[in-house]
Amino acid sequence: MKYVLTIISLLLAFNFSKAETKLLIHIFSNSQIRDIDFEVFSGKYEVVDTSGKVLGILQKNEVLQIRSFGKLMLLTKNGDTLGIEEKVELRSAGFLNILELTPIRPAIHSRVYDDDMIIEIESNSSLKIINNVQLEHYVAGVIEAEAGIGNNEEFFKVQAVSTRTFALKNMNKHEEEGFHLCDQTHCQVYQGRCSRTDIMIATSKTAGQVMIDSEGELISAVFHSNSGGQTANSEDVWSKALPYLRSKIDSFSIGQRSYSWTQSMKKQEWLDYLNRTYNYPIDDLLEQKKVLSFSQPYRKVWLTNGISLKRIRQDLHLRSTFFNISTEGDIVTFTGRGFGHGVGMSQEGAIKMAKIGYSYDYILKFYYSGIEIIQLDELNIN
Numbered sequence: 001m002k003y004v005l006t007i008i009s010l011l012l013a014f015n016f017s018k019a020e021t022k023l024l025i026h027i028f029s030n031s032q033i034r035d036i037d038f039e040v041f042s043g044k045y046e047v048v049d050t051s052g053k054v055l056g057i058l059q060k061n062e063v064l065q066i067r068s069f070g071k072l073m074l075l076t077k078n079g080d081t082l083g084i085e086e087k088v089e090l091r092s093a094g095f096l097n098i099l100e101l102t103p104i105r106p107a108i109h110s111r112v113y114d115d116d117m118i119i120e121i122e123s124n125s126s127l128k129i130i131n132n133v134q135l136e137h138y139v140a141g142v143i144e145a146e147a148g149i150g151n152n153e154e155f156f157k158v159q160a161v162s163t164r165t166f167a168l169k170n171m172n173k174h175e176e177e178g179f180h181l182c183d184q185t186h187c188q189v190y191q192g193r194c195s196r197t198d199i200m201i202a203t204s205k206t207a208g209q210v211m212i213d214s215e216g217e218l219i220s221a222v223f224h225s226n227s228g229g230q231t232a233n234s235e236d237v238w239s240k241a242l243p244y245l246r247s248k249i250d251s252f253s254i255g256q257r258s259y260s261w262t263q264s265m266k267k268q269e270w271l272d273y274l275n276r277t278y279n280y281p282i283d284d285l286l287e288q289k290k291v292l293s294f295s296q297p298y299r300k301v302w303l304t305n306g307i308s309l310k311r312i313r314q315d316l317h318l319r320s321t322f323f324n325i326s327t328e329g330d331i332v333t334f335t336g337r338g339f340g341h342g343v344g345m346s347q348e349g350a351i352k353m354a355k356i357g358y359s360y361d362y363i364l365k366f367y368y369s370g371i372e373i374i375q376l377d378e379l380n381i382n
């Protein structure tokens with residue numbers, strides 16, 4: 001633990017240098033692995049113990065097996081024991097160093113990772129596996145894991161700058177556990193090495209670029225699926241007003257896949273919900289009219305006094321807060337625009353912008369007001 005924390009403090013203490021920045025990512029973080037194979041896919045690795053002693057060398061296609069053994073780990077290569085350790089590092093020693101990891105117990109599909117690994121035994125006898133990975137390799141891996149939307153180089157560049165900014169902004173999320181980020185949605189989904197050249201090219205064309213606000217701080221690059229034609233202010237959703245998360249008209253989201261939706265319910269259920277939740281005077285016909293017919297040509301925050309659209313969205317599982325209400329007979333219909341919280345970047349809007357020829361930096365500056373894109377070695381992290 002001490003060793004890992006030292007790495008973190010070194011990373012935090014110095015200004016970032018584009019070529020050297022590495023992250024400690026806890027991989028297979030939702031599994032309790034007790035037995036796993038590491039096969040050298042490319043390059044060469046040294047197996048190093050905590051004192052720095054090299055226990056063995058792994059050449060291409062050679063396999064190191066690490067098995068939990070009570071409070072220790074047993075390391076074997078071709079049936080030969082390399083050591084019994086609490087912690088070990090697989091350190092790159094060749095060119096283009098890539099490992100294939102195959103968990104045996106539990107059995108999980110193999111995944112391929114760039115760069116180095118730190119493996120240690122945890123108090124419950126499972127193995128904690130940390131990928132000590134170059135920032136750019138990590139960024140490309142995250143984009144691939146989240147890909148499936150917007151196959152467009154300019155949009156991949158948008159994602160690369162956002163992913164990099166998020167990673168560095170959230171580097172101390174898991175500091176006490178001895179790594180920077182986990183590989184689940186809690187941080188960013190990361191399933192190893194990027195295998196797509198289009199994503200790698202987009203990542204390298206924006207290498208080292210991050211977004212900062214007017215104070216020089218890394219921004220929270222929040223996003224959603226579709227703004228419905230207007231983004232929301234951060235304080236309308238999360239109470240904190242941030243200068244770069246301002247509501248703005250976004251015509252690029254109009255007509256895209258998640259632009260419009262409708263949802264209906266019985267009029268009496270809707271009125272009962274309001275009465276039960278807010279003690280709303282549903283017997284007062286004037287008050288009733290306000291909640292049976294409602295429109296927001298521009299985004300509003302409240303349905304009526306004290307009833308927030310955000311709460312209604314949550315309770316009724318609506319796709320957005322940007323909806324109108326109409327009533328016909330005993331049916332109330334919500335006719336909405338957009339999908340998600342509406343703050344920051346609309347993914348579908350950004351994809352549309354990329355497709356019609358806007359550049360990635362223009363797209364980011366459109367959705368994040370007043371930001372600058374800089375190289376991370378110009379960034380001061382204290």
Ligand SMILES: [Zn+2]
Binds near residue numbers: 174181182188
């Ligand atoms: Zn996490």
